[in-house]
Amino acid sequence: MVKIYLSKCIFLSETGDCLDGAIVTDGGNIAFVGDRQEALQEFPEGKVIDLGNRTVTAGLIETHSHIYAGGRFEQLVSLCVDPAEAEDVIMQKMKDFVETTPIEKDRIYLIYNYDFASAKKITRYGLDEMFGKETPVILADISLHGGAFSSKALELLGYKDGDFIPQETEVQYEEDGKIGYIVEGLFWPLFTDFVLTDDRMGNRQIIDKTIDTMQDFFAGNGYTTLVDMIPTGSGNEEQWNQERYLQRQAEGTLKLRTGVCLSLTADKEEWIERKKILSGEYVFFCGLKGFVDGGFINSTAWTTHPYETGLNKGRCGAPTCDLELYQRKIIEANELGIPVRVHAEGDKAISEALRMYEVSDSQVINQVEHCTSMPDYIMDQIREYTKKHPLIFNMQPVFLYMEAPTEEHPVDVGNEFYNKTAVRVRSAMNAGAMVSLGSADFPATFPSISDHIRVCVNRLDDEESSFYYKTGYTPQEAVTIREFLTSATYIAAKAIGRDDCMGVLKKGYKADLTVFDCNLIEMDRSEYKDITIYKTIVNGEPVYEKEV
Numbered sequence: 258m259v260k261i262y263l264s265k266c267i268f269l270s271e272t273g274d275c276l277d278g279a280i281v282t283d284g285g286n287i288a289f290v291g292d293r294q295e296a297l298q299e300f301p302e303g304k305v306i307d308l309g310n311r312t313v314t315a316g317l318i319e320t321h322s323h324i325y326a327g328g329r330f331e332q333l334v335s336l337c338v339d340p341a342e343a344e345d346v347i348m349q350k351m352k353d354f355v356e357t358t359p360i361e362k363d364r365i366y367l368i369y370n371y372d373f374a375s376a377k378k379i380t381r382y383g384l385d386e387m388f389g390k391e392t393p394v395i396l397a398d399i400s401l402h403g404g405a406f407s408s409k410a411l412e413l414l415g416y417k418d419g420d421f422i423p424q425e426t427e428v429q430y431e432e433d434g435k436i437g438y439i440v441e442g443l444f445w446p447l448f449t450d451f452v453l454t455d456d457r458m459g460n461r462q463i464i465d466k467t468i469d470t471m472q473d474f475f476a477g478n479g480y481t482t483l484v485d486m487i488p489t490g491s492g493n494e495e496q497w498n499q500e501r502y503l504q505r506q507a508e509g510t511l512k513l514r515t516g517v518c519l520s521l522t523a524d525k526e527e528w529i530e531r532k533k534i535l536s537g538e539y540v541f542f543c544g545l546k547g548f549v550d551g552g553f554i555n556s557t558a559w560t561t562h563p564y565e566t567g568l569n570k571g572r573c574g575a576p577t578c579d580l581e582l583y584q585r586k587i588i589e590a591n592e593l594g595i596p597v598r599v600h601a602e603g604d605k606a607i608s609e610a611l612r613m614y615e616v617s618d619s620q621v622i623n624q625v626e627h628c629t630s631m632p633d634y635i636m637d638q639i640r641e642y643t644k645k646h647p648l649i650f651n652m653q654p655v656f657l658y659m660e661a662p663t664e665e666h667p668v669d670v671g672n673e674f675y676n677k678t679a680v681r682v683r684s685a686m687n688a689g690a691m692v693s694l695g696s697a698d699f700p701a702t703f704p705s706i707s708d709h710i711r712v713c714v715n716r717l718d719d720e721e722s723s724f725y726y727k728t729g730y731t732p733q734e735a736v737t738i739r740e741f742l743t744s745a746t747y748i749a750a751k752a753i754g755r756d757d758c759m760g761v762l763k764k765g766y767k768a769d770l771t772v773f774d775c776n777l778i779e780m781d782r783s784e785y786k787d788i789t790i791y792k793t794i795v796n797g798e799p800v801y802e803k804e805v
């Protein structure tokens with residue numbers, strides 16, 4: 258069916274201009290963008306939908322999340338707590354959840370996104386005392402890649418004190434010498450044994466519910482396309498149900514498009530095979546992922562400056578990869594025309610990523626993700642790099658809600674160093690990089706489009722609970738609302754290799770549209786808390802409509 262959408266605020270992401278006019282969709286493609294009278298004359302049989310003063314953009318693109326794995330949390334006996342709430346409120350919610358939610362034998366309660374850094378760590382014995390020694394509970398901070406397992410939870414998972422602990426594991430011990438709190442190495446095997454390989458998760462009904470829950474969640478925030486990360490790569494399909502996604506694509510029952518990012522360290526043959534298999538309109542291959550370092554929150558960033566976060570004291574981190582292997586793999590991938598993205602938080606990691614990309618001497622658009630700390634010398638390196646190569650930074654300013662230093666929650670990486678170098682979006686743009694914004698890195702943070710816009714444009718100056726209320730956190734790094742929309746559509750499409758068919762409102766492109774229930778361009782930035790989505794359209798059909 259031909260549909261004619263009329264709006265006084267159609268945002269053209271290539272130019273940043275707004276059009277008072279019409280968008281015409283014909284089936285799954287855009288057929289016209291321009292003058293409303295011309296549209297009505299050219300498509301006299303089209304169904305007219307008057308959106309008034311609401312802003313219409315190309316569909317928002319979430320360029321970095323862990324959708325399927327995160328969705329499984331939602332289907333388990335789980336509670337996501339808000340670390341911004343007072344500690345006593347969080348503790349009461351946790352207790353009420355366990356007391357009022359019965360579980361089957363051999364099941365485990367999962368309480369996640371708890372912010373240990375600001376609310377003091379709860380260890381294994383703390384969970385035993387809080388819920389009883391026979392209650393299996395996992396308390397996990399997804400951002401920290403760490404958490405505590407009650408004694409009963411460890412028993413059900415088959416772990417015994419004294420079992421081998423990987424070298425990269427950081428452990429906080431109880432007074433009797435037994436493990437109380439775990440970060441990284443041992444945390445992930447224990448956690449994924451429960452969350453990602455639970456035998457109940459092979460049930461078709463649960464798999465579909467997981468997919469639908471997440472797609473509904475993101476559609477309600479205006480996203481039309483998601484990227485699901487499978488950074489562990491070869492042989493780990495349990496982290497993303499490829500078979501069912503492909504089946505549902507064939508059935509026509511997927512609501513949102515899903516790009517898949519595979520492991521940089523997998524074999525070339527697997528890249529080629531997966532690229533061939535994942536080549537549909539709704540499920541597609543969009544590049545490779547590697548890790549040069551970890552993050553500030555879990556204290557594994559590779560920086561020039563000593564810092565103290567998590568369990569580390571006075572460290573500068575180190576590369577978390579074999580740099581020689583990565584160099585070879587990047588060259589190999591780029592020669593095949595495959596883009597690479599690497600996780601790099603600290604300045605040393607970012608610098609090394611740019612060096613490796615430059616050696617590949619390719620015009621493929623490679624990316625650096627997170628980019629928490631970028632001193633001036635990194636900006637100089639970006640300027641030199643972008644004279645010869647395109648570059649995208651995939652950044653998450655929304656992490657400032659968790660990471661910006663406060664009196665109650667210091668992020669001690671040397672406050673002067675951190676405050677001068679953290680999440681420098683504007684500086685990266687000025688240095689010549691393209692920047693993709695709006696990413697949630699779900700489930701580390703949630704895809705609230707209001708929060709993403711607020712923090713990118715306002716830098717916490719409208720957050721009353723923030724240390725930076727009314728002043729903003731490094732406000733010189735803020736972007737405008739037009740720049741945000743461009744980065745979350747046009748630049749994001751480039752980041753996933755789909756800028757030839759999405760990311761802009763143009764004839765022949767996919768009919769993927771996001772309609773805000775307001776005029777974003779005219780709205781005062783102090784009102785961004787009120788931003789909601791009116792309609793999300795994928796392939797010409799609404800996948801979300803706001804209830805009236």
